[in-house]
Every structure is written in structure tokens, then in C-alpha cells.
Amino acid sequence: MIKTDIIIIGSGPVGLFTVFEAGLLKMRCHLIDALAKPGGQCSEIYPKKPIYDIPGFPEILADDLTNNLLEQCKQFTPGFTLGERAEHIKKQDNGLFLVTTNKGTIHEAPVVVIAAGLGSFEPRKPQIENINQFEEKGIEYIIKDPEIYKNKKVIIAGGGDSALDWTIFLSNLKADVTLIHRRNEFRGALDSVEKVRNLKNGNKINLITPAEIKSVHGTEMLEGVTIISNNQDKYIACDHLIPLFGLAPKLGPIGNWNLEIENNAIKVNTFDYQTNIPGIFAIGDINTYPGKLKLILCGFHEATLMCQSAFKIINPGKKNILKYTTVSGIDGFDGSRKEAPKAVIEAINK
Amino acid sequence: MPEVKIKVVDRDGKSHEIEAPTDMSMNLMEVIRGYNLAPEGTIGTCGGMAMCASCQCYILSNHNLLEISDDEEAMLSEAFNVKSNSRLGCQIFISDELNGLEIEIAPE
Numbered sequence: 001m002i003k004t005d006i007i008i009i010g011s012g013p014v015g016l017f018t019v020f021e022a023g024l025l026k027m028r029c030h031l032i033d034a035l036a037k038p039g040g041q042c043s044e045i046y047p048k049k050p051i052y053d054i055p056g057f058p059e060i061l062a063d064d065l066t067n068n069l070l071e072q073c074k075q076f077t078p079g080f081t082l083g084e085r086a087e088h089i090k091k092q093d094n095g096l097f098l099v100t101t102n103k104g105t106i107h108e109a110p111v112v113v114i115a116a117g118l119g120s121f122e123p124r125k126p127q128i129e130n131i132n133q134f135e136e137k138g139i140e141y142i143i144k145d146p147e148i149y150k151n152k153k154v155i156i157a158g159g160g161d162s163a164l165d166w167t168i169f170l171s172n173l174k175a176d177v178t179l180i181h182r183r184n185e186f187r188g189a190l191d192s193v194e195k196v197r198n199l200k201n202g203n204k205i206n207l208i209t210p211a212e213i214k215s216v217h218g219t220e221m222l223e224g225v226t227i228i229s230n231n232q233d234k235y236i237a238c239d240h241l242i243p244l245f246g247l248a249p250k251l252g253p254i255g256n257w258n259l260e261i262e263n264n265a266i267k268v269n270t271f272d273y274q275t276n277i278p279g280i281f282a283i284g285d286i287n288t289y290p291g292k293l294k295l296i297l298c299g300f301h302e303a304t305l306m307c308q309s310a311f312k313i314i315n316p317g318k319k320n321i322l323k324y325t326t327v328s329g330i331d332g333f334d335g336s337r338k339e340a341p342k343a344v345i346e347a348i349n350k
Numbered sequence: 351m352p353e354v355k356i357k358v359v360d361r362d363g364k365s366h367e368i369e370a371p372t373d374m375s376m377n378l379m380e381v382i383r384g385y386n387l388a389p390e391g392t393i394g395t396c397g398g399m400a401m402c403a404s405c406q407c408y409i410l411s412n413h414n415l416l417e418i419s420d421d422e423e424a425m426l427s428e429a430f431n432v433k434s435n436s437r438l439g440c441q442i443f444i445s446d447e448l449n450g451l452e453i454e455i456a457p458e
């Protein structure tokens with residue numbers, strides 16, 4: 001069991017900044033995210049897009065923002081449970097919450113913060129009959145362990161960055177990759193498109209466009225797919241099919257946690273962004289209250305205020321005085337210390 | 351305030367006559383969200399960058415819309431339930447020419 005002070009569900013910018021604010025108050029955090037890496041929507045959907053309304057940054061790429069936030073909070077040594085979705089929550093008699101993921105990982109803490117954005121990202125599944133039958137039996141929507149594809153016949157379907165990046169990565173891993181896309185054009189970083197073109201020209205991968213997966217076949221495990229290309233059906237034997245058609249957020253199991261929900265968002269008060277269940281907070285895009293704006297900068301503010309109340313729950317009766325980092329510096333849980341350089345006091349005329 | 355009238359068929363098949371301002375730099379996805387014609391979290395997921403297709407809609411009237419961009423076309427090529435009259439709502443900017451536009455929001 002993972003024990004911490006604050007369980008944060010969602011590792012997007014707001015969840016990551018919570019780690020920093022909690023760390024200033026000596027509270028430890030552990031983040032759970034359905035995605036395989038931290039960063040949330042910023043890293044998953046628009047990593048290379050600029051954001052213009054982060055205070056102090058006239059322009060910053062979404063990916064850079066989350067990388068900076070990871071850097072900013074790293075001295076507070078957050079724990080991560082990645083690639084798992086928070087599924088169940090239970091308040092125990094001792095007042096501590098238990099949060100269990102879909103993979104059975106159990107976390108325990110006195111405070112839970114839901115910073116899940118629009119919900120957990122679920123892969124968008126192509127509408128192919130009996131595709132569910134082979135999920136995790138040859139069909140994977142999210143690549144968790146690339147090593148399993150080594151020396152296997154893998155079909156990747158999709159036309160975006162993920163499809164291109166995994167085609168490059170898996171072909172380097174000596175997987176026998178076939179990339180299939182509905183049209184001839186791909187939408188991705190120019191150098192990725194170029195690399196895939198080189199792989200194709202060097203006969204390192206098979207590229208079939210325009211083409212679509214029509215049906216999937218197998219008995220216990222996936223054995224092959226039928227594609228349709230130029231109005232002709234073609235069977236391709238394979239060990240794995242990886243459909244990469246993006247991700248769509250779903251509120252998912254959080255919707256069944258007896259939290260007050262309005263318009264697919266969790267209702268909170270505006271004093272400390274606590275939900276109707278004491279000890280569970282909701283911050284960032286996942287919450288709603290009168291005047292709510294779904295902006296990253298508003299989520300940062302919510303995280304900061306929420307941590308003050310979390311401190312009182314975790315340290316009952318203990319006083320907390322607001323400190324300025326410039327004055328008091330930062331003591332990391334990893335033993336590091338950051339502080340403003342001392343002024344030089346020395347006579348010039350000696 | 352200058353406005354145009356737009357008819358929107360929601361995902362339950364219900365028709366709505368709405369008015370959209372032409373001077374607020376809004377797009378069709380934002381107008382649909384503003385009128386709560388699709389549940390929050392099911393439309394405009396990417397915020398309007400033509401990167402998620404959650405605002406896909408079918409154009410039912412004969413309006414001359416701005417030509418589809420490469421980005422929009424690429425996104426639609428990865429979307430589901432795409433028809434010949436599919437467009438992304440976030441790429442349709444509200445202007446005087448859209449008066450009388452009729453659209454249907456595509457399934458999730």
C-alpha cells in the first residue's frame with residue numbers, strides 16, 4: 001500500500017503545482033494518472049502548442065510548461081502511479097481515504113485532491129465489430145511496455161504524432177511494423193514524417209495508405225486484420241494491432257463517488273475548493289462553482305488555497321504562517337535547499 | 351450587437367434556433383457550448399485547436415463556408431462518423447455570411 005499525505009488524481013499542470021504548494025507546507029504527495037506520463041492534456045493533446053496566459057510567460061509551449069512544473073516540484077519527491085485509473089474511494093474508520101486503481105494499486109491518505117481536468121483519458125476506439133474481444137489479447141490502445149513488440153508483427157493504425165512516433169520507436173526495436181492510415185497525408189512533426197518516409201523507403205516498415213481496418217480476426221489471441229484499401233479487401237497476419245486515434249476524456253468512475261456533479265464537473269465551495277465530502281477537494285478544470293473559468297492559472301490559485309485547508313486536516317491544531325519563498329527559501333524532501341543569495345556586506349574603502 | 355441566426359440539431363435530435371454574435375471572435379463550437387447544447391466535457395475538448403474532433407458537426411444548409419484547412423482535414427481523417435458534410439465547429443468562425451446556417455452535432 002502507498003501511504004502519503006495527499007493523493008492527487010491527475011498529473012496535469014494543476015496536479016503538479018499542487019505538489020509544489022503542498023511541499024512548501026511539508027506535505028507529501030502521490031499522483032495517480034491514467035496516462036503513462038505526467039502532464040495531462042498539455043502533454044497528451046497539444047504539447048507543441050503555445051500558451052499565452054501563464055503569468056510571467058509571454059509564451060510557453062504546453063510541454064515546456066509541464067516540464068517546468070515537474071522541475072519545480074521535484075525536490076518534494078512526489079510519487080507516481082501512472083497508466084492506472086483511480087477507480088474506487090473509501091473513507092475508513094480511522095478517517096483515512098483508500099483510493100484503489102483499476103490495476104489494484106492501493107493508496108492511503110487523509111486528503112484526496114481530484115485534479116483530473118476533463119476526466120481520465122480513454123482511447124478512442126474504432127468502430128469495428130468484435131474489437132473488444134481482442135483487447136489486451138493483441139489489441140492495445142496504449143503502449144505500456146514496448147519490449148513486448150520486439151520481433152512481432154505489429155500493425156499501427158492512425159495518422160497523427162502518436163502513430164508516427166510509435167512506428168519509428170517500434171521499428172527501431174526490431175518489430176515488423178505496418179503503418180495504416182486513411183489518407184496519404186500524416187499530421188505530425190515534420191521530422192517524424194521524414195523519419196517514417198525514410199523507414200518506408202529503406203523497406204524497414206510497410207506503409208499502406210489510404211487504408212482502413214475493416215475487421216479483426218483470431219481465436220483466443222489476435223491473428224490478423226482485414227484492411228480495405230482502394231476498394232479492395234486484404235488480409236494481413238499480425239500479432240498486435242495498435243489503433244491510435246487519440247484520446248477522449250471521460251469523468252469515469254469519479255462520477256460514482258457520491259460527489260455532487262453538475263454539468264460533468266464536481267461542485268466545490270470557493271473557500272477551499274472542497275467537495276461535498278470533507279477531505280476530498282477538486283481543483284482545475286474538473287470543478288465547478290459560480291464564476292468558474294477553466295484556465296490553468298485559475299487552477300494554480302485553487303491548488304494554493306486548497307493546500308491551506310489540507311494542512312489543517314493533516315496537522316490538526318498546528319499553526320501555519322504564510323511564508324514567502326524568497327525570504328524563507330525551499331527545503332526539499334530530498335535534502336536540497338534553495339535560497340536567495342546573501343547580500344555581500346563588505347567595505348569598499350578599507 | 352450584430353448577430354446571426356443558426357439552427358442546431360443536438361445529439362438527441364432536438365432542434366434549437368440560436369443567435370450568435372458576429373463581433374466576439376467566436377466559433378461555432380464555442381456558441382454550442384455557450385448555449386449548453388452538448389454536455390460539458392463532450393465538446394471542445396482541445397479548446398478549439400482542431401486537435402480532437404469532439405466538435406464535429408454536419409452542415410445541413412448550403413452555406414459557403416471558409417475552405418477546410420489542412421489541420422481540419424487531417425483531424426477529420428482520424429475522426430469517426432465522418433460524412434461528406436462534416437466540419438469541425440471550432441474552425442467555423444461566426445460571421446454575417448452564416449446567417450441561417452443549419453447544422454447537426456455529430457455523435458460523440
